[in-house]
Structures are given as structure tokens and as C-alpha cells.
Amino acid sequence: MKKSKPFWAFVILAAVVYGVVQFFTVSGLLNIYYSNLIITISINIILAVSLHLVIGITGQFSIGHAGFLAVGAYISAIATMKFELPFVLAIVIGGVVAALAGLIVGIPTLRLRGDYLAIATLGFAEIIRIMLFNIDYVGGAAGMQVTHFTTWTTTFVCLFITILVISNFTNSRHGRACISIRENEIAADAMGINTTFYKVAAFAIGSFFAGVAGALYSHNFYIIQPGNFGFLKSFDILIFVVLGGLGSLSGSVISAILLTIISAFLQQYPETRMIIYSLVLVIVMLYRPQGLLGTREITDLFKWKPAKGGH
Amino acid sequence: MDWLQQLINGISLGSIYALIALGYTMVYGIIKLINFAHGDVFMVGAFIGFYAITGWGLGFFPALIISMAFCAVFGVLIERIAYKRLRNATRIAALITAIGMSLLIEYGMIFIRGAQPEAYPDDVVPNKAISLFGVQINSQSLFILLTSIVLMIILQFIVHRTKMGKAMRAVSLDMDAARLMGINVDKTISFTFAIGSALAGAAGVVFGVYYTKIEPLMGVIPGLKAFVAAVLGGIGSIPGAMVGGIILGVVEAIVSAAGFSLWRDAAAFIILILILILKPSGIFGKNTKEKV
Amino acid sequence: MALLEVKNAGIQFGGLKAVSGFNMELRQGELVGLIGPNGAGKTTSFNLLTGVYVPTEGEIIFNGKRLNGLPPYKVTQSGISRTFQNIRLFSELSVLDNVKVAYHSLAKNSILSSIFRLPSHFSEEKNMENKALEFLKIFNLDNLKDEKAKNLPYGQQRRLEIARALAAGPKLLLLDEPAAGMNPQETHELMELIAFIRKQFDLTILLIEHDMNLVMGICERIYVLDHGQLIAAGTPEEIRTNPKVIEAYLGEEVTSEHA
Numbered sequence: 009m010k011k012s013k014p015f016w017a018f019v020i021l022a023a024v025v026y027g028v029v030q031f032f033t034v035s036g037l038l039n040i041y042y043s044n045l046i047i048t049i050s051i052n053i054i055l056a057v058s059l060h061l062v063i064g065i066t067g068q069f070s071i072g073h074a075g076f077l078a079v080g081a082y083i084s085a086i087a088t089m090k091f092e093l094p095f096v097l098a099i100v101i102g103g104v105v106a107a108l109a110g111l112i113v114g115i116p117t118l119r120l121r122g123d124y125l126a127i128a129t130l131g132f133a134e135i136i137r138i139m140l141f142n143i144d145y146v147g148g149a150a151g152m153q154v155t156h157f158t159t160w161t162t163t164f165v166c167l168f169i170t171i172l173v174i175s176n177f178t179n180s181r182h183g184r185a186c187i188s189i190r191e192n193e194i195a196a197d198a199m200g201i202n203t204t205f206y207k208v209a210a211f212a213i214g215s216f217f218a219g220v221a222g223a224l225y226s227h228n229f230y231i232i233q234p235g236n237f238g239f240l241k242s243f244d245i246l247i248f249v250v251l252g253g254l255g256s257l258s259g260s261v262i263s264a265i266l267l268t269i270i271s272a273f274l275q276q277y278p279e280t281r282m283i284i285y286s287l288v289l290v291i292v293m294l295y296r297p298q299g300l301l302g303t304r305e306i307t308d309l310f311k312w313k314p315a316k317g318g319h
Numbered sequence: 320m321d322w323l324q325q326l327i328n329g330i331s332l333g334s335i336y337a338l339i340a341l342g343y344t345m346v347y348g349i350i351k352l353i354n355f356a357h358g359d360v361f362m363v364g365a366f367i368g369f370y371a372i373t374g375w376g377l378g379f380f381p382a383l384i385i386s387m388a389f390c391a392v393f394g395v396l397i398e399r400i401a402y403k404r405l406r407n408a409t410r411i412a413a414l415i416t417a418i419g420m421s422l423l424i425e426y427g428m429i430f431i432r433g434a435q436p437e438a439y440p441d442d443v444v445p446n447k448a449i450s451l452f453g454v455q456i457n458s459q460s461l462f463i464l465l466t467s468i469v470l471m472i473i474l475q476f477i478v479h480r481t482k483m484g485k486a487m488r489a490v491s492l493d494m495d496a497a498r499l500m501g502i503n504v505d506k507t508i509s510f511t512f513a514i515g516s517a518l519a520g521a522a523g524v525v526f527g528v529y530y531t532k533i534e535p536l537m538g539v540i541p542g543l544k545a546f547v548a549a550v551l552g553g554i555g556s557i558p559g560a561m562v563g564g565i566i567l568g569v570v571e572a573i574v575s576a577a578g579f580s581l582w583r584d585a586a587a588f589i590i591l592i593l594i595l596i597l598k599p600s601g602i603f604g605k606n607t608k609e610k611v
Numbered sequence: 612m613a614l615l616e617v618k619n620a621g622i623q624f625g626g627l628k629a630v631s632g633f634n635m636e637l638r639q640g641e642l643v644g645l646i647g648p649n650g651a652g653k654t655t656s657f658n659l660l661t662g663v664y665v666p667t668e669g670e671i672i673f674n675g676k677r678l679n680g681l682p683p684y685k686v687t688q689s690g691i692s693r694t695f696q697n698i699r700l701f702s703e704l705s706v707l708d709n710v711k712v713a714y715h716s717l718a719k720n721s722i723l724s725s726i727f728r729l730p731s732h733f734s735e736e737k738n739m740e741n742k743a744l745e746f747l748k749i750f751n752l753d754n755l756k757d758e759k760a761k762n763l764p765y766g767q768q769r770r771l772e773i774a775r776a777l778a779a780g781p782k783l784l785l786l787d788e789p790a791a792g793m794n795p796q797e798t799h800e801l802m803e804l805i806a807f808i809r810k811q812f813d814l815t816i817l818l819i820e821h822d823m824n825l826v827m828g829i830c831e832r833i834y835v836l837d838h839g840q841l842i843a844a845g846t847p848e849e850i851r852t853n854p855k856v857i858e859a860y861l862g863e864e865v866t867s868e869h870a
Contacts, residue, residue, distance in 0.1 A: 014866050069411050071418070116596040123353050126414060127546060127597050131588035134543070138585040180725030180732060181715050181739060184704070188712045191701035198661060198695075200687035200779050209722065239539070243418065250415055255703070279434075281746035282426035289419035294404055297412040305701050 014307060018171075026164050033160055043160065047228055049268045050163045050220050054170045056248035056264035058217035061174050063246075064255040064303075065183060066210040067190025068118060069126045073245045075113075075133030076215040078237035080106040080222025082146055085154045085232060095157040099166065099223040105217020107138075107212045114211035119204060133242055140234035151233030158228040166224060170217045173258055177213065186210050190255070237280060240282075244271075246291055255303030263300060323454045325576045326569065331529065333461040333568020334520035336465035338522035339545030340552070341474065342394075342515025348491040348555035349511050350406065355417040356397055359424035359541015360516045364390045364523025365533045366428070369437055370543060379443050379528065382465070386524045387407055387517040394516025395509045403505070421542075428535040439527040463525050467567035470521055474514065483510055491555065540584060547591045553604025562602060614639045614815050615691075615783055620659055620669030629655045630731050630839040633669065642809060642816045643857065644826040646850075647836035648859055653819045654696055654825075656836065660817075661693050662686040674782065688716050692776040693785035696819075698768050702761035703784070706752055706771055710743035713778035743778060749808065752772040754778055766797045777808060784808075786818040790825060798822065802829050827851065835859065 029046055032038040038046075059073045084102030087093045093101070117128040146152045177183050185206045187195040199201050226232045248267060252259030267285075274281040292299065322472050341359050346354045364386045372380035405413045444462045448455045478484040487506045489497040498504045526541070527533050548567045552559025567587055574586045594601065614637040621631035630652040637643055647653050658664045661669060662683040671678040678686055692713070701709050718739055720731040747753040750770045755763065760771060769789060776784060789805070790798040802825065809816055820826045826833060827847040835843040835850060837859040843850055849858055 053795050063411070067411075069414060116592070120599055122593055123351075123410060123414060124550070124599060127353065127550065130543070131547070131591045135585050135588045135592075138582065138588075142581050172615075176728060177727050178724065181711065181720070181736065182722050182725055184708055184712050185715055186710075187704060188701045191703055192699045194663070194683075195695065195699035195701065197683040198687060198693055198699075198711070199713040199775065200684050200692070201712065202684050243422065246415070246418075254411065271496060279426050279429045282422055283430060286419045286426065287421035287557055290401055290416050290423065293408070293412045293416040293419065294401070297408055 014265070014274060018175075022164075022168050023158050023160075024191060026161075026168075029160055029164075032134075044228075045197070047158060047160060047163050047224070048272075049265055050138075050167045051224050051228070052245075052248065052264045052268045053215055053261050054167055054221040054224070055245045056252070056260040057170055057174050058214040058221065059249050060178070060252075060255075060257055060260040061186075061210050063129060064206055064253075064257075064260065065178055065190065066186040068207055068211065069123070070210070070211070071126050071239075071242050071246055072113075072129030072131070072133030073173055073214075074237045074239070074241035075129070075136040075223065076106040076109060076218035076305050077222040077241065077245075078133070078136050078140065078234070079109045079215075080219025080224075081226035081232050082152070083219070084223035085152055085226045086146065088157065088227065095162065095223075099162070099220055099226075101218040102223035103216045106222065107216035109219075110212040110215025112209065114208045114215075116209060118207040130239065130242070132198040133237070133239070137234050137237055140237070147233075149234065151231045152226075153231055154226050154229065156227060156230060158224050163224055170220065171257070174213070174217070178257065178298055182206065182209070215264050243285075247285060250289065251299055253294060253299035253301035253303065256299070256301040256305055258306035259299060259301035259304075262306065280316040324456055325572050327456055327460045327464070329569035329572025330565055331463045331568070332571060333465075333548075333565035334464055335522050335526050335529070335564075336541065336545045336548045336567050337561045337564025338467055338470065338518045339541060340524070340548040340564045341471070341557060342519045343407060344549040344552070344554055344556060344560040345487070345511050345515045347549070349487065349494075350402070351410075352393040352402060352405075352413050353546065354397075354402075354418060354515075355414075355582070356420040356424055357515065357519055358538035358540075358545065359421050359428075360390050360394055360397075360538075361523045361526070361542060361545075362428065362520040362533070362535060362538030363393060363424065364520030365527045365537065366437070366523075367520065368524030368527055369439060369533060372443060372457045372545075373440065379524075382443075383521055386520040388520075390520025390523075391517040393512040393513040394519075397511060397516075398428050398512040403508075425535055425538070426488060432535070434535060436532050439533065441531060443528050459529060461558055463529055466521070470518060474518065479515065483507070487511055497602070501597050543559075544584075544587045547587045550601055551594050553564070553601030556601070559601055561601035612639060615817075616670075616672040617660070618672070620656075620666045620672045620803070622655065622659060622664050622771075623667045627641060628839055630659065631668070632684045633659070633836075635834060635841075635844075637815050639716060639782075639815055639818060640809075641731055642805075642811065642818075642829060642831055644830035644833040645817060645819045645821055645836065646821075646823070646826055646833060651859075652839040653836055654787060655839075657787055657819065659694060660686075660785060663689060664711040674815060678685075684716070687779055689780075690782040692779040692781035692783075694769075694776050694787055696787040696791065698759040698772055700768055700772060700775070704758065704760060705734075705757050706747065706760055706763065707740070707743055707756040709771060710746050710775050710778045711739050713775045714739050714742055717780055746774045746778050749811070750804070766793055769793065770801070773804075773808075777812065781814065783815045783817065786816065788819050788821060789818060798825060805829070809848065 033043050046193050055073065062070050064171055083105040084098040085100035087101050088095055113129065113132045119127055120128065140146060141149050157274035164255065185201045188201060189203050189206060247259050248264040252263035271281060339357065341358050343354060346352060367389045368382045368386040370386045371377045397420055401416055405416055405461045444459055446459045449458050478487060489502055490504055490507045494504055545564065546567060548563035549560045551566060554564025567590065569587055570590065571583050574583050615637040617633055617635040620633045622629050633656055645653050645656065661667050662678065662681050667682050674690060674752060676689060684863060701712060718735045720735040727730045743752055746757055752767060752771055752774060763771060773789060790801055793801060805816065808814060830847060832845065833847055833850045835856050842855045843853045
């Protein structure tokens with residue numbers, strides 16, 4: 009099979025990453041700060057890759073991704089805290105409800121042109137946040153207590169599934185349909201592609217994984233508050249995708265890793281962090297709008313051009 | 320008769336939204352960019368007005384004019400530094416840049432002067448209850464309303480009666496054709512930013528006088544709501560921005576008066592989603608379809 | 612029975628009649644030209660036929676089915692595909708993938724089968740790739756299959772667009788100025804190619820073209836539009852001598868001299 013070589017490379021790489029982190033954690037060489045950082049990085053990668061599908065692949069500009077993160081975080085927290093469901097089930101429920109939210113927002117708004125969609129998603133995320141503020145059942149502004157359930161293993165499994173599903177989707181006729189919408193929506197339509205269907209599908213899949221990330225996120229802290237899911241959170245996710253290269257999955261992964269580490273170092277100086285982030289964003293847009301990798305993948309850099317035939 | 324005061328409050332708040340929305344709508348009309356940094360120009364305007372009043376001891380009108388002038392220059396700088404290069408870039412690149420500029424201004428402001436709020440003195444404009452048709456009305460609201468109306472009349476005059484206004488309308492209809500007809504497109508776009516930013520600056524001062532408290536992140540929510548107002552009125556349409564702003568202000572006043580003040584901020588976004596579903600072109604907007 | 616039947620179709624944009632009273636009948640296997648001066652409404656008629664615009668009057672019947680109001684992707688799926696006057700390729704996709712996208716609606720495997728990499732995913736992808744390569748071979752583009760579409764020279768981009776339209780499996784192919792910007796040599800090759808694919812795939816073709824010699828040489832029948840109205844229809848000889856057509860074109864020349 010043609011695609012099987014990169015696939016096995018990915019599986020081996022994933023197994024190595026998992027094994028190394030697990031070894032260091034179990035042997036106690038990795039202190040709690042660093043193992044937490046690794047979990048945060050993984051959650052951010054899930055968020056970055058899920059938004060990458062919407063913006064990078066399908067070309068739909070969503071800036072309300074934190075809204076779906078919030079839905080997943082709160083719904084899964086309700087599932088474990090109020091209904092005492094197992095965590096794994098709560099993750100799935102968080103993802104499914106976030107995907108439903110994605111459908112509700114996506115179906116009416118995805119027929120709009122790019123900038124309207126941006127505003128609509130932003131408005132949706134704000135509505136979610138205001139709702140959470142005003143619902144006493146989930147603690148209102150004070151937030152909601154959540155038990156710490158997130159472990160490296162659950163996080164890793166979610167991360168692995170996210171990347172696998174999104175890259176499988178992308179490398180299929182369905183993914184090509186999404187890319188064709190990004191490239192030229194009118195031509196995609198004229199080639200027989202149901203553009204609304206694929207935009208909504210990509211949006212719902214992206215929302216699903218944002219919800220999964222939300223479940224991991226809420227059970228990684230001891231408390232969640234509506235304030236954690238404001239516009240700045242959406243912006244953080246957006247910058248992963250944009251810096252990595254719109255259309256590059258590995259680019260989103262790399263920039264999520266790097267930026268999470270940089271953020272951790274700048275934690276004491278939140279204003280400086282925001283100034284650096286926004287400056288970098290503007291400068292990248294002005295001088296390298298395609299981002300770090302453009303639409304290429306990191307694996308392309310190691311490929312030499314085959315003389316003839318398949319690869 | 321409390322409802323009349325509520326209505327006036329709503330209209331006053333709405334007129335602030337309208338002043339900000341005008342900048343959004345003019346800039347969108349001319350370069351098709353949602354200038355996210357516009358709400359932050361409003362914030363900067365509020366601070367300039369504050370320093371002019373408390374630092375230099377100026378009155379309301381001199382402070383208003385200084386703030387407007389400063390913001391006009393500031394807006395042009397933003398356009399020249401960040402947006403000008405992006406005229407031929409993708410929509411996404413332009414939007415991301417605008418978001419980046421917005422955050423840069425907000426956190427730059429925090430970096431310069433800290434995040435603590437300031438309070439406008441409450442005696443900048445006369446603040447007493449006047450009796451109108453037997454109803455008690457706050458003079459401040461009326462004052463603000465009048466200021467906004469005068470500014471909008473001036474804007475109408477500029478857009479419809481001056482050469483620059485004609486150039487603005489021409490560029491927003493067809494940039495290439497306008498260029499061929501000898502219109503200096505760069506100058507016209509800068510002028511549009513100057514006017515829009517000046518109005519945002521004025522809105523900042525008016526907001527400060529009316530609500531007293533100002534802080535570096537104050538522009539975010541009014542900025543977004545003003546954008547909603549612009550979409551509601553039909554983006555690109557100047558009367559649309561005015562009407563949209565007033566409607567939004569009144570709706571918020573009604574929501575608050577009905578006892579749902581915590582949900583007030585959600586109202587704007589629900590209106591936005593509804594308008595996008597029902598009539599994306601807005602009240603005064605024209606339906607346009609991409610050319611095939 | 613006619614393959615395509617257009618009865619009195621027209622469209623208004625806010626009071627302005629862009630096209631009105633448009634009648635057309637295409638029989639299976641015909642090669643028909645649509646000509647007219649600039650701004651006559653040729654591309655607008657294409658947009659009506661392909662569902663980009665919904666006609667405000669009249670009817671469009673294709674293969675016995677009413678097309679009015681169908682979105683473009685459904686029109687394509689029912690058997691009409693097109694190219695664009697200003698090339699609209701998927702520029703970041705490879706040449707091969709451009710063609711595969713068009714084959715998309717003929718494949719059947721679900722999203723889930725692709726996510727879980729079920730056998731149906733692999734068989735459909737393989738099938739798609741083989742079909743796409745066949746089309747590229749016909750258009751002599753198979754050696755460029757891994758190149759990004761945006762890196763092709765202009766003439767090859769035009770051909771790729773036709774290959775892509777063909778891959779969507781149409782019965783009726785609409786070509787919007789396929790030879791625009793090509794030199795005489797390229798134009799000649801293209802015309803032979805069009806004649807070839809028409810036979811090979813049993814196609815009906817409607818083409819918009821500016822080059823009069825070309826249209827007269829290749830088309831069996833010609834429709835002439837002017838100011839959104841159909842002013843003539845017939846064989847190339849009839850069109851050549853039709854006074855209305857001569858006037859429409861001469862009129863244009865006269866005004867363009869003054870402009």
C-alpha cells in the first residue's frame with residue numbers, strides 16, 4: 009500500500025514518544041511540573057490539529073475555537089462530577105456534544121463568506137462564555153470543581169487518535185474535497201462537490217476534537233472557570249495554526265509544541281507574552297504569510313524527488 | 320416614567336456604538352477588511368481624552384478634539400504600517416494581521432501604563448436631571464446624544480459634499496476604476512482610516528464621560544458590538560452603521576431593564592447570529608455575489 | 612429528444628435584464644458554439660445552465676430533468692460540467708489531485724471508511740487514481756502529475772481545466788473560451804483534442820469562443836447573443852450571412868473605435 013510507509017513511521021514515532029515519557033514519569037526522573045507541561049503540550053496539539061482541519065485544510069476562518077473547548081470541558085466535567093460517569097466516556101460525550109455545537113453553529117453560518125464566519129464563530133464563543141457565567145449549575149463565574157483524572161496515557165491515546173483521524177481524513181477524497189474548497193470554492197462546487205456538506209463536516213470533526221481536548225483540559229486542573237475560555241484562548245489556538253503554516257498538520261504540531269514551551273517560560277510575564285505573540289503574528293503575516301511550513305509537511309523536507317513512478 | 324430614561328440611555332449607548340461602527344463600516348467598505356484594531360483606537364481615544372482633561376485641565380470639547388486628532392493620526396499609522404502591504408494578500412492573512420494589531424495595541428498600552436483602570440471626573444459635562452415633557456431625563460445622556468448627532472452630520476457632509484468624500488465613495492465602489500480615473504487611492508484609504516479613527520476617538524471620550532471607568536481592554540467588547548451594529552445595518556453602509564448602533568443600544572437597554580442585565584452582552588451576539596442567518600446583507604446592505 | 616432544452620430562460624439583476632428569452636436545444640453529440648460581442652451575456656448563460664445563477668424566468672431541462680434552482684454541484688452530478696473563462700484550478704493541489712477532485716462525486720466510500728482506512732477506501736482511491744491518470748494521458752499531462760497546478764504554463768493550465776471537467780463524467784461539456792490566450796499552434800492542437808474527446812466520450816459540447824474562424828471551423832451550429840438576447844441561431848454559413856449578426860459585430864467595432 010502506498011501510504012503505509014509514513015503510517016508505520018508515525019506509529020513507531022508515537023510509540024517511542026509514549027514510551028520515553030512514560031518511562032521518565034514512572035521512574036520519577038520527570039518532576040510534576042514537566043509532566044504537566046507535556047500534558048499541556050499534548051492538549052494544545054489536539055487543539056491545533058483540530059483547528060488546522062477547519063482553517064488550514066478547508067479554509068474556513070474560525071476564531072471561536074475556545075467555545076468548543078469550553079463545551080467539551082464543561083460537558084465532560086458535568087458527566088464525571090454530577091453523573092459520576094467514567095472519564096473515558098466523559099471524553100467521548102464532551103467530544104460529541106462539542107461536535108453537535110459545531111453543527112448548530114456551522115450549518116447556518118458556513119454558507120457565509122470568510123469574514124462573516126470569523127465574526128459568527130467569535131460571537132458563538134462569547135455566547136457560550138456568557139452562558140457559563142450565568143448558569144449556577146456549573147458554578148457561574150466562580151467555576152466548577154473537577155477531579156484530576158487526566159493522565160499521560162489518556163492524553164496520549166487521544167492525541168494519537170486525533171492526528172490519525174485528521175490525517176486519514178485529509179489524505180482521502182474527502183480531504184481533497186475540503187482542500188478544493190479552500191483553493192477555489194466556485195470551482196469545487198462546479199466539480200460536483202457539495203461544499204456546504206464538507207465545510208460542515210470539517211467543522212464538526214474539528215469541534216469534536218476540540219471537545220476532546222476540553223475534556224482532558226478540565227480534568228487536568230482542579231477547577232474550570234468561564235474566564236479560561238475567552239477570546240485570548242481562541243487566539244492562542246489560532247496562532248499555532250497560523251505560525252505552523254496554514255495547511256500543514258506537522259507545522260501546527262511543531263508550533264503548538266514550541267509556543268507552549270515559550271508560554272510556559274513567559275508565564276510570569278503575561279503582558280510581554282501577548283506583545284511578543286501579537287508582534288510575531290503581524291510580522292509573520294507581513295513577511296511570510298504562508299507560515300513556517302506553508303502547506304508542506306515536515307516529511308516533505310526529507311523526501312528527495314523520485315526519478316519516476318510512485319512514492 | 321422610567322422607561323423613557325431607559326430609552327434615552329439606550330439611544331445614548333447606541334450612539335456610541337454607532338460612532339465606532341462608522342469606522343468599521345467605512346474601512347470595510349473601502350478595503351474589505353474587518354479592522355479588529357478599531358475597538359482599540361476607541362480605547363486609546365478614551366485615554367487621550369482622560370489625560371487632556373485631568374492632566375491639562377481642558378474642558379470637554381478641547382479634549383474631544385485633541386483625542387480625535389490623535390486617533391486620526393494613530394489610525395493612519397496603523398494602516399500604513401500593517402495593512403497597506405496586505406492589499407493583495409489573502410483575506411485570512413489580512414484578518415489575522417488585524418487581530419494581531421488589536422492585541423498589540425491592547426497589551427502595548429498595558430505595558431506602557433499598567434492594567435489599572437482610570438476614572439473620568441464626573442463634572443466634565445453638566446450632570447443633572449432635566450424635566451422634559453414632565454419626564455426626568457439625565458442631562459448627560461442628552462449631551463452625549465447631541466455630540467454624536469453633530470459628528471454624524473459632519474460625517475454626512477464630508478462624505479457627500481466634499482471632493483475627498485466623493486473619492487471615498489468611488490474607491491469603495493471600484494478601487495481599480497477609481498485609480499484609472501486619477502484618484503489617489505492610497506491617500507483616500509488613509510483619509511478613510513483618519514475619519515473612522517477620529518470618530519472612534521470621539522466615541523472613547525464620550526464613553527469615558529458617560530461611564531467614567533476606562534481601562535486598556537475596554538475596547539474589546541464595545542468594538543465587537545460596534546461591529547455587530549455595522550453588520551446589522553449592512554456593512555459598508557454609513558446610515559446602516561448609525562441605525563444599527565442605535566438599535567443595538569436600545570435592545571441592550573431593554574434587556575437590562577427587563578432584569579437580564581447579566582445577559583446583556585449575549586444579546587448583541589445573538590442578534591449577530593440571527594442577522595447572519597436571516598439577512599446577512601443587513602438592513603441597508605446590498606446583496607452581492609462573487610463574480611464567476 | 613433533445614439533451615438540453617432551454618425555454619425562454621433569463622435572469623435579472625435588480626431590474627437589469629442580463630439575459631432574457633434565451634432558447635436553446637442541444638441534441639446528443641452536437642458541438643455547438645455560443646458567440647456574441649463582449650458583455651452579450653455568454654458567461655451569464657453558462658452560469659444559468661450550471662446553477663451558479665438561478666433563472667428568474669423560463670426553464671432549463673437537461674436529460675428530461677428540470678434544472679432550475681439546483682445548486683451547481685447537483686447540476687454537475689446530473690451531467691453538466693464546465694471550465695471557466697478565468698482559469699479556476701486548485702492551485703496548491705497537484706495536477707493529479709485536481710483531476711481526482713472532479714472524480715470525487717463518482718466515488719462512493721464514506722468519510723468513516725476513509726478515517727478507518729477500510730478496504731473500500733483503498734479500492735476507491737486506487738480506482739480514482741487510475742481514472743485520473745487516464746485523463747491526464749489523453750491531455751498529455753501525465754508526466755506532470757505531481758507538479759502543483761499553479762506551476763504549469765498557461766496553455767497546460769487550460770488543458771488541465773478541461774481534463775478536470777471531463778473527469779466529472781459529463782454528458783454535456785461547457786467550455787468558456789477554451790482557447791483564450793493561446794497561440795495559433797496551441798489553438799489548433801486544442802481543437803483537435805476537443806474533437807477527439809467528443810468522439811471518445813460521446814460528449815455534447817457547447818463552447819464560448821471569441822475566435823470567429825475557430826468557431827466557424829469546428830462548430831456544427833452556432834447561437835449568437837447580443838445584449839442578453841438571442842439574435843440568431845443556425846449553421847456557420849447561415850450565421851456568417853445573417854444581417855443581424857453582422858450588425859452586432861460591426862456595431863461593436865464601430866463603438867470600440869470611438870472608445
